[in-house]
Amino acid sequence: MQINLRPPKGGDEAELAILCGEMDYHSDASEVTARLLALSGRDDHMVLVATDAKDKPIAWVHAHLSFRLVAEVFAELGGLVVSAAHRGQGIGERLLVEAERWGKEQGVSIFRVRSNVVRERAHGFYLRAGYEQFKTSYVFQKMLS
Numbered sequence: 001m002q003i004n005l006r007p008p009k010g011g012d013e014a015e016l017a018i019l020c021g022e023m024d025y026h027s028d029a030s031e032v033t034a035r036l037l038a039l040s041g042r043d044d045h046m047v048l049v050a051t052d053a054k055d056k057p058i059a060w061v062h063a064h065l066s067f068r069l070v071a072e073v074f075a076e077l078g079g080l081v082v083s084a085a086h087r088g089q090g091i092g093e094r095l096l097v098e099a100e101r102w103g104k105e106q107g108v109s110i111f112r113v114r115s116n117v118v119r120e121r122a123h124g125f126y127l128r129a130g131y132e133q134f135k136t137s138y139v140f141q142k143m144l145s
């Protein structure tokens with residue numbers, strides 16, 4: 001099957017939203033549109049879409065630079081998802097390699113991935129791609145109302 005990689009474009013939003021749902025981040029097309037708009041033109045973020053032969057999005061990756069006062073800037077995965085029907089064909093690996101290439105182009109030496117403890121298969125995917133688990137964190141959150 002022919003897979004192409006390209007930046008997102010108008011008309012992709014509904015498919016990208018469905019893919020967000022496959023990562024258990026439920027979004028609708030208008031929310032995805034607003035988020036893409038917020039990221040467009042920012043050179044510290046990259047989004048790449050994998051499409052099938054009909055140019056329909058079947059996977060996407062988002063990476064960005066992370067700035068910390070306590071550490072040197074690094075690249076980080078914001079999200080990576082391949083549609084359930086297309087997993088296990090190397091598409092996730094291709095997108096991850098492109099995200100890493102982008103990170104290198106930004107001049108950073110570290111690419112970091114945070115992955116929920118429940119995503120056990122994804123952990124195997126990252127280990128196979130050369131990543132090592134170097135710490136475990138709790139994530140705290142508070143609603144600002």
Ligand SMILES: CC(C)(COP(=O)(O)OP(=O)(O)OC[C@H]1O[C@@H](n2cnc3c(N)ncnc32)[C@H](O)[C@@H]1OP(=O)(O)O)[C@@H](O)C(=O)NCCC(=O)NCCS
Binds near residue numbers: 087092094125128
């Ligand atoms: C993790 C994910 C991006 C990998 O994409 P992919 O295109 O299937 O990956 P590749 O084909 O390059 O590599 C396949 C490997 O991915 C891993 N994998 C993780 N979840 C998988 C799944 N649901 N189905 C198939 N393979 C999966 C396996 O290690 C698999 O190797 P195996 O077939 O020897 O077990 C994809 O499975 C996915 O979108 N999962 C749901 C969302 C998710 O967990 N994203 C990561 C967030 S941190």
